Amino acid sequence: MDPYNPGTRTGVRKKLGLSTREYTKVAGTIASVRRNRQHSDGTPEDDVDEYGAPRGPSAGVEEPSFIAETSFVRAPLNCRVAHGATYLRNKGKKKGKGEASASLEGVPIEIQEALVLEDLLFVLMGIEGTYITYHPDYSPDDDDPMQGMQFAASPTLDPSLHDLVERILPLATYYTAITSFIELRSHLDFGLVNHALCAAMRDMLKEYQTLLSQLEHAFNTSPQFTLQKLWFYVHPTLHTLSLLYLLTTELANADDPSAALSISGSSSSSDSEEEARNEALGLGGAKLKAVLSEINKGVDSVSSGIPVKGGEVLAILYERMQNMSGDPAARTLYSSLLRAAxxxxxxxxxxxxxxxxxxxxxxxxxxxxxxxxxxxxxxxxxxxxxxxxxxxxxxxxxxxxxxxxxxxxxxxxxxxxxxxxxxxxxxxxxxxxxxxxxxxxxxxxxxxxxxxxxxxxxxxxxxxxxxxxxxxxxxxxxxxxxxxxxxxxxxxxxQQLIPRLRSLKRFFFLSQSSFLTHLLDLSSMELRKSAKSASLVKLQSLLDLALNTDTQGEDAMFREDLRITMATSGLYEWLLKVVSVSGALSGEEGDALQGHANEETKKEREKEKDDKKQMLAIDALTLDYNVKFPLSLVISRKTILRYQLIFRFLLHLKYVEQLLSSMWIEHKSSPWRHPARPSGTRPQVDSQVRHDEAEEWRKRVFLLRARMLAFVQQILAFATFEVLEPNWRKLEGKLEAGKVETVDQLLRDHVDFLDTCLKECMLTSSRLLKAFSRLIVTCSTFALYSTSFTKSAFQALAAAESGEDNQAMMKRWEFLARFETNFDHWFKVHLDCVQFYASSENVSLLPLVVRLSSIKAVP
Structure with a gap:
């Protein structure tokens, strides 16, 4: 025996759940409804049977295949299908758009309640009924389906029933709006979050549909089912669907935030006063709307093409959940939707x-x-x-x-x-x-x-x-x-990051001075050529030779990654341009300095071609370093650029120091060390004067060279031992101690280390750069005239011995005075700038103030 097949069961069949009294009451109620309907349709009362169905040939339906079931218990809706279609056709002919629904005047309140109950079961699913129809202001074809269908009960309905029906009707609006939202947002373009949200809403609507089916079953089987009971059962669901409706409305309006404003303002725009004002301004209703639409289109053109999806949907859900946290039902509902979406x-x-x-x-x-x-x-x-x-x-x-x-x-x-x-x-x-x-x-x-x-x-x-x-x-x-x-x-x-950084520090910060000194000695002739004429292949070979001779340990492992390159512009000119654009200084002082830098930049651009031709290889020489992925994330091109700037700064100082040291060696030769002796052909007084003047000139040359050399050495020592080395020790200590916890912190610490070195080396201030560049150019130019000064020393010695006139000596003094005046002026400007920044912005320059003050004290 199949327990799920009722035909195979034995025993007495259980009777239906309606007693004779209940069956008589229901049948009588339906018969009264049918008689009232036939009267309204013009059908004679004698032409209907006891259940209200038409008798005789006039009872035929246009569908010949339909056989009317007269038993209300077996088919309670057959009577509605059989002659309800004829009634609806007649109603459609009589009732135009916007007219009232079927009249219930004179119908007993019990019958009205039964008819309205039957209509509500259709309306709650979004189907227009007989006595509950679309609202006069609502058009299914024109209005936005996302706003939901609007229904209204017949005005002839009893007021007590009408009030109760009006409380239930928002359910139909909510249900139809949510259904339209689900159908629209289920398309692929709206993304997975919207799909998940629609699926969760669809599950909630299944519970609502299940409730409607249970209510329909109760309406068909229980005569005690009333409109009040319907309201009792759907009241909790009304709150739930209202929350869903508010959510879908906000999501729909989020695509176009101006929609709510335009809807709220549409009623006011129809006022006669505003229309008269628009006409006076020459803007009719259509013109005004066109202008406003163009404005809104221009403002929202960027974001209007992006639908509400992804994180925005979740943000709206979360905000609604937080705003309605005082309502437990709302918080529970939105929380479950947020979890599902x-x-x-x-x-x-x-x-x-x-x-x-x-x-x-x-x-x-x-x-x-x-x-x-x-x-x-x-x-x-x-x-x-x-x-x-x-x-x-x-x-x-x-x-x-x-x-x-x-x-x-x-x-x-x-x-x-x-x-x-x-x-x-x-x-x-x-x-x-x-x-x-x-x-x-x-x-x-x-x-x-x-x-x-x-x-x-x-x-x-x-x-x-x-x-x-x-x-x-x-x-x-x-x-x-x-x-x-x-x-x-x-x-x-x-990837051995720390050894790599150590090799970079040694190569670019000149921690191995023997390597650089050896390179400068080997390539001295090549570096005196112009940047275009110098051979990179030869310089690279000399670099490899210097590295093979002087590098050991970790440096030898990475020396193959180091190579020679030539910059396209001078160091100080390039830095001045960068500082003038980035604005290292702020306020009025920075603006004035930036304007001055712009003027200098214009002058430099006019002479750019000549400068490129005249730029020496030593001024354009720099190093480059090859690293592979993933180390290239840390030792990136922008960090290598910072290393190159510091290297060129130190290289120029080292080169000028070497030139001044070579000049010092030359000053130990005979024309500088042998005292001038008078010949005796002239009076002794004149000979002694010329002798003393020549000696004084040579001492002044010695003193200027010594001050220049001291200046360069103090800057080099300060940059190396008081800026680069301490900052490197801090970075190395962080890396070795494991204080760097994230990769982004590692990247920031590396860049901050280089930026700090650039700032403390005075390479980020346009005023300091300008004064220092003039000073270093003066020192290098003075060293390049070493041979000329030696020749002048020979001539001065010969003039003192032969007793020549004093005209040549005056020219020697004038030539030397130019260097002294230029050096003293820019040295004072540079020292003042260093003292200013050391007392205001960069405290790390205080040791340099002490070092430079000792040079200033030299008589």
Missing amino acids: GKPYVEMIQVWIHTGRLVDPYEELCVKESKFIDRGTLEIDYTDEYWERRYTLRDGSTPGGSSKRHQAGVPLPRTVGGRLPGGACIPPILERWKHKMLLAGKYLNVIRECGIEISRDPSRSDGEISLNNELLYKSIDEAYAHANRNLLQLLLRD
């Missing part, structure tokens, strides 16, 4: 932070990828595009700062000061963790680019993770720590 968003986050793969087909996640930027850009990139722009947040914020300035690729907000559209809107619940999410996936991508398989984090917590669950935050923290720890280990241990 956030499930695909959380899955995308989990894939990103645990594998480094960005699976976001509809651009809903807060992280975006610029696929056109690859690791190949690191070799020619001076702005770290790969690290900073390959993976970014859609809202434009960066881990290094909280700036919200508008950037390229970041959409404009929906309204001024409002939330960003689409995936650029980060849910408030994830605002604190957005940078960790970005960095966790970014770190894993670097590891994957190195060909290393990413292993699963053993500390990763299992369990169901939702958007408003603490497990999600814990998962983000664990994934960030795991990815950061692995990448730091890869850089510091496997």
Whole structure:
């Protein structure tokens, strides 16, 4: 026997649940309804049977295949189908658009309640009834379906029933609006979050439909089912659907924030006073709307093309949940919707932070990828595009700062000061963790680019993770720590970052002076040529020879990565241009200095061609360093550029020191050491005067050379031992002690170290740069005239012995005075600038003030 087949069961069949009294009452009620309907349709009372169905040939229906079932118990709706279609056709002929529904005047209140109950079961599903029809102001073809259908009960309905029906009718509006929202937002363009939200709403509507089916069953089987009972059962659902309706309305209006304003303002725009004013201004209703639409189109053109999806949907849900936290039912409803809608968003986050793969087909996640930027850009990139722009947040914020300035690729907000559209809107619940999410996936991508398989984090917590669950935050923290720890280990241990940085420091900061001294000695002839004439191949060979001779240990491992290059512009000219553009100084002083720098830049541009021709190889010589991925993230092109600036600064100082030292060696030769003796042909007094004058001139040359050499050596010693070495020790101590906890902190510390060195070496202030460049050029030019001064010394010695006239000696004094005056002037300007910045901005320059003051004290 099949327990699920009623035909195979034995025993007495159970009777229906209606007693004879109940059956008679229901049949009588329906018969009264039918008689009242036939009277209104013009059918004679004698032509209907006891159940209200037409008798005779006139009872035929246009559908000959339909056989009317006269039993109300077996088919309670057959009577409605049989002659209800004829009634509706007649009603449609009599009632035009906007006219009232069928009249219930004179019908007993019990019959009205039964008819309205039957209509409500259709209306609550969005189907127009007989006595409950569309609202006169509502048009199904013209009005927005997202606003829901508007129904109105017949005005002839009893007031007590009418009031109760009006309380229930919003259910139909809510249901139809939610259904339209689900149908629209289920398209692919709206993304996975909207799909999940629609699925959760669809499940809630299934419960509503189940309730309607139960109510319909109660209406068909229970004579005690009244309109009051219907209201009792649907009242809790009314609140739930109203919350869903408010949510769908806000999501629908979020696409066009001006829609609500235009709807609210439409009634006022129809006032006669405003219309008269518009006509007086020459703007009719259509013209005014056209102008306003053009304005709104221009303002919202950027964000209007992005539908409400992804993070924006979750943000709206979260805000509604927070705003209605005082209503337990609302908080529970929105919390469940947030959990369901956030499930695909959380899955995308989990894939990103645990594998480094960005699976976001509809651009809903807060992280975006610029696929056109690859690791190949690191070799020619001076702005770290790969690290900073390959993976970014859609809202434009960066881990290094909280700036919200508008950037390229970041959409404009929906309204001024409002939330960003689409995936650029980060849910408030994830605002604190957005940078960790970005960095966790970014770190894993670097590891994957190195060909290393990413292993699963053993500390990763299992369990169901939702958007408003603490497990999600814990998962983000664990994934960030795991990815950061692995990448730091890869850089510091496997890629030997610290030895690389040490070799960079030794090569570029001249910590191995023998290597540079050897290179300058070997390439002295080549460096005196112009930058265009110097042979890079020869200089590279001489560099390799110097490195092979003087490098040992770690430096020998990385010497193959070092190579010679030539800069296209002079160091100080280039720095002055950069400082004038970036504005190192602020306020009025900075503006004036920047204007002066701009004037100097214009003059330099006029002579740019000549300067390039005259620039010597020593002024353009610099080093370059090759590093491979992933070390190129830390030792990037922009950091190598900083190393090169410091190297050129030190190289120029070292070169000028070598020139002045060579001049000092030359001053130990005979014309500078042998005293001039008078010949005796002239009076003794004149000979002695010429002798003393020549001796004084030579002493002044010695003194100027000594002051220049002392100045260069003090600057070189200050830069090397009081700026570069202490700052390097700080960075090295952080790296070796493990105080650098994140890769981004490592990048920032490295760049900060170089920026601090540049600032303390006086390479970021235009005033200090200008004074120092004039001083160093004066020193180098003076050293280049070493042969000329030696020749003058021979001539002065010969003049003192032969007793020649004093005209030649006066020219020697004038020539020397130019160097002395120039050096003294720019030395005083430079010292004043150093004292000013040491007392105001850069305290690290105080030791240099002491060093330079000792040079100033030389008589």
